[in-house]
Amino acid sequence: MLDLALRGGKNPVTLAGISERQDISLSYLEQLFSRLRRHELVESVRGPGGGYYLAKTLGNISVADIIRAVDEPIDSTHCGGKENCHDEHRCLTHDLWMGLNAHIYDYLDNVTLATLVAKQDECKEKVMQDRRTPKMTLAA
Numbered sequence: 001m002l003d004l005a006l007r008g009g010k011n012p013v014t015l016a017g018i019s020e021r022q023d024i025s026l027s028y029l030e031q032l033f034s035r036l037r038r039h040e041l042v043e044s045v046r047g048p049g050g051g052y053y054l055a056k057t058l059g060n061i062s063v064a065d066i067i068r069a070v071d072e073p074i075d076s077t078h079c080g081g082k083e084n085c086h087d088e089h090r091c092l093t094h095d096l097w098m099g100l101n102a103h104i105y106d107y108l109d110n111v112t113l114a115t116l117v118a119k120q121d122e123c124k125e126k127v128m129q130d131r132r133t134p135k136m137t138l139a140a
Contacts, residue, residue: 001113004052004053005054005061005116006117008054009053014050017051033052035069035070036070041054041065041069057114058113058114059113063108063116076100
């Protein structure tokens with residue numbers, strides 16, 4: 001999604017392009033983007049020149065939205081949150097790990113694609129500044 005956010009705009013982005021740039025299997029991306037489309041996070045354009053683009057603005061798509069859409073939950077518990085950790089009973093630390101899960105999702109709900117794109121832009125700016133900084137040479 002970050003690749004799409006960075007390259008998106010007026011032209012759709014192909015999954016083949018994302019696959020190549022990010023070294024992710026095309027068939028896996030097809031599965032993920034099918035789920036993202038069902039959750040209305042992306043839209044697709046068919047045919048020549050087709051591909052995907054974001055269905056919402058960068059600031060309206062959180063990392064947690066993406067994780068929920070692709071059904072890849074973040075879970076710190078041993079039982080998957082089902083409370084059958086230890087012989088069909090909750091383990092002693094179940095609430096601790098469930099609390100951690102809640103904090104992780106709270107954090108990821110507040111990290112949007114806009115945040116991540118801004119960080120990428122900031123990193124590019126630093127790289128550009130580093131390249132422009134003249135190197136000092138020692139006089140003999």
